[in-house]
Amino acid sequence: MNHQTVAGSGTRRRLLLTGKHLLLLGLSALMLFPLVLTVSTALKSSHDVKVNPFGLFSSFSTENLVEAWTVGDFGSYVVNSFLLSVPSTLLVVVLSTMAGYAFARLPFPGRGLLFYLVVLGLLVPFFTYMIPLYFQLRSMGMLDSLIGINLVLASTGLSFGTFFMRAFFSDLPVEVEQAARIDGASEWQIFQKIMLPLVTSGMGALGVFTFLQNWNNFLVPLLYVPSGEYRPLTTGLYLFLGGRSIDIGPLAAGTLITILPVVVLFVALHRQVTQGFLSGAVKG
Amino acid sequence: VITGSADKTTDMAPGREVTTRRRRPWRAVEADTPRVTRGAQARLGVFMTVPLVAMVTVFLLLPLTSAVYYTFVDFNGFDPSPPWIGVSNFTELARDADAWAAFENNVVWIVVGTSAPIVFGLGLALLVWNVRRGSVLYRVAFFLPFVLPQVAVGVVWGWIYEPSRGWLNRFLEAVGLSSLARGWLGDPDVALYAVLGTAVWATVGFVFVVFLSALRNVDMNLVDAARLDGANAFQRLYHIVLPQIMPVFLMVTTLTLLGGFSVFDIVFVMTGGGPAGATEVLGTYAYSSAFQLNRISYGTALALVITVISVPFAVWMNRLQRRLSLQGTGA
Numbered sequence: 001m002n003h004q005t006v007a008g009s010g011t012r013r014r015l016l017l018t019g020k021h022l023l024l025l026g027l028s029a030l031m032l033f034p035l036v037l038t039v040s041t042a043l044k045s046s047h048d049v050k051v052n053p054f055g056l057f058s059s060f061s062t063e064n065l066v067e068a069w070t071v072g073d074f075g076s077y078v079v080n081s082f083l084l085s086v087p088s089t090l091l092v093v094v095l096s097t098m099a100g101y102a103f104a105r106l107p108f109p110g111r112g113l114l115f116y117l118v119v120l121g122l123l124v125p126f127f128t129y130m131i132p133l134y135f136q137l138r139s140m141g142m143l144d145s146l147i148g149i150n151l152v153l154a155s156t157g158l159s160f161g162t163f164f165m166r167a168f169f170s171d172l173p174v175e176v177e178q179a180a181r182i183d184g185a186s187e188w189q190i191f192q193k194i195m196l197p198l199v200t201s202g203m204g205a206l207g208v209f210t211f212l213q214n215w216n217n218f219l220v221p222l223l224y225v226p227s228g229e230y231r232p233l234t235t236g237l238y239l240f241l242g243g244r245s246i247d248i249g250p251l252a253a254g255t256l257i258t259i260l261p262v263v264v265l266f267v268a269l270h271r272q273v274t275q276g277f278l279s280g281a282v283k284g
Numbered sequence: 285v286i287t288g289s290a291d292k293t294t295d296m297a298p299g300r301e302v303t304t305r306r307r308r309p310w311r312a313v314e315a316d317t318p319r320v321t322r323g324a325q326a327r328l329g330v331f332m333t334v335p336l337v338a339m340v341t342v343f344l345l346l347p348l349t350s351a352v353y354y355t356f357v358d359f360n361g362f363d364p365s366p367p368w369i370g371v372s373n374f375t376e377l378a379r380d381a382d383a384w385a386a387f388e389n390n391v392v393w394i395v396v397g398t399s400a401p402i403v404f405g406l407g408l409a410l411l412v413w414n415v416r417r418g419s420v421l422y423r424v425a426f427f428l429p430f431v432l433p434q435v436a437v438g439v440v441w442g443w444i445y446e447p448s449r450g451w452l453n454r455f456l457e458a459v460g461l462s463s464l465a466r467g468w469l470g471d472p473d474v475a476l477y478a479v480l481g482t483a484v485w486a487t488v489g490f491v492f493v494v495f496l497s498a499l500r501n502v503d504m505n506l507v508d509a510a511r512l513d514g515a516n517a518f519q520r521l522y523h524i525v526l527p528q529i530m531p532v533f534l535m536v537t538t539l540t541l542l543g544g545f546s547v548f549d550i551v552f553v554m555t556g557g558g559p560a561g562a563t564e565v566l567g568t569y570a571y572s573s574a575f576q577l578n579r580i581s582y583g584t585a586l587a588l589v590i591t592v593i594s595v596p597f598a599v600w601m602n603r604l605q606r607r608l609s610l611q612g613t614g615a
Contacts, residue, residue, distance in 0.1 A: 034441060095336050098333070102332040131580060181321065218549045234433050237435050251439065258433055258435070267428075
């Protein structure tokens with residue numbers, strides 16, 4: 001804000017600000033360069049990819065995209081990514097909202113102890129138990145199963161989600177709850193009719209954040225979808241990289257297909273996404 | 285019993301009301317609620333947490349318990365009653381030069397991967413701090429790499445690091461530094477730092493956004509007062525701004541530091557731990573031990589050791605941060 005006190009420095013200040021913007025624009029371009037490179041290489045003609053794979057926008061063709069989508073199987077990877085990300089995200093949002101409300105506003109026996117369980121989920125990284133979980137899922141018949149992978153993905157996000165939603169419910173004023181109780185609302189009605197509508201923005205932010213996390217998840221499908229029946233984009237791209245790393249064109253197209261939903265979602269809802277990451281940082 | 289007075293003290297400090305968020309408002313009413321309500325609340329509380337508890341028990345507690353058990357047996361993946369071998373997994377680990385090399389790489393990762401994003405992120409945040417117009421654009425541009433799947437990030441940076449046609453070497457040649465050009469991911473001396481560079485690129489935006497939101501809460505009156513007292517830009521930063529964003533600073537440090545312990549995706553995709561183990565970290569080493577060499581118990585022991593090292597850091601930093609944030613609100 002206006003904390004500039006030196007008199008007569010208006011033009012100097014404006015010049016400084018312009019310089020700052022130029023510097024920031026340059027840095028932004030540098031940060032976004034890998035994305036530009038991806039788009040450029042993905043949209044090249046196959047001949048151009050062979051001679052000049054990384055020259056920026058030197059030709060235009062959709063043949064790489066077509067090849068990645070059909071021959072590279074990215075079409076079915078996209079479907080699988082949605083099959084793995086959407087149900088697990090819904091599960092995280094619903095269960096976290098319920099548990100977050102209980103931890104924030106309902107005194108119940110064992111609350112303190114159970115909360116330690118949630119904290120444990122935040123502290124223990126996934127790969128600590130990823131190896132035994134593989135054999136556990138195998139004996140449960142849940143490897144390569146949509147239900148199994150969705151449950152695992154959901155469980156990795158539940159602790160954070162509960163923390164996140166608990167913070168939202170804790171911030172609501174007590175008076176709202178008391179007034180509803182005096183009016184004769186049951187505890188469930190207070191939750192569902194009074195409190196829930198007040199945290200929908202939080203649920204939305206958690207949903208977007210969790211969806212991105214699940215979409216980007218690499219280890220879970222790498223380990224628990226060994227047959228590849230439900231292989232999502234992340235492990236699909238990895239497989240494609242290993243098998244045909246010389247085919248830079250289709251590989252770039254596959255990369256573009258993998259990141260495009262993330263980029264669109266983030267640019268459209270960057271506030272919610274950033275909020276998710278920030279809260280994860282501040283309140284976790 | 286004493287709950288009524290607790291509520292009053294917050295009401296009696298009108299100046300605080302705006303700045304201090306009331307923590308745990310339900311505490312004040314809990315003891316006042318009638319028995320019937322408390323019974324209903326307890327029932328609903330149990331009902332609402334049962335699914336969470338079930339999920340956490342099956343997909344966290346159970347495998348975590350097995351993880352501890354696995355480390356004391358020699359499990360080959362099929363034997364239902366594997367032979368008990370005591371602590372020999374851990375004694376082998378202590379003598380395993382490859383594990384120590386991986387651990388060293390994690391230490392490098394933690395030091396560089398924590399300090400570089402903090403320096404760059406703080407610098408960027410200070411630059412954008414009093415920019416009003418267009419700051420959304422910068423936030424989106426800098427943060428975007430952080431939300432991308434690391435597999436995709438690894439693929440694209442592999443091209444940038446490509447020996448003959450990659451942009452990094454072409455840039456070095458253009459500015460007359462072609463002696464520095466090399467196959468970045470194939471050279472054991474620099475491969476770890478090349479992968480780290482990619483990770484730093486992906487993390488800077490996150491650190492930047494966190495610092496920016498913290499800076500926007502800094503009391504500008506203090507900064508202005510210091511300026512009038514003749515403090516230069518560095519002094520204002522060090523003595524006025526940094527103390528105010530200290531909790532956030534520690535929080536960011538914790539997060540990036542913990543990320544350094546559990547790094548996996550980006551290394552796995554870009555180099556797979558190579559060349560010749562130059563970029564092997566504990567995460568990739570645990571993975572390849574368990575799933576490629578079929579040494580399941582040994583891999584689990586490795587993963588468990590990483591956790592045991594990292595969890596105290598998380599707890600300690602979290603406490604420190606909480607204490608500081610309490611000081612910050614004046615509570």
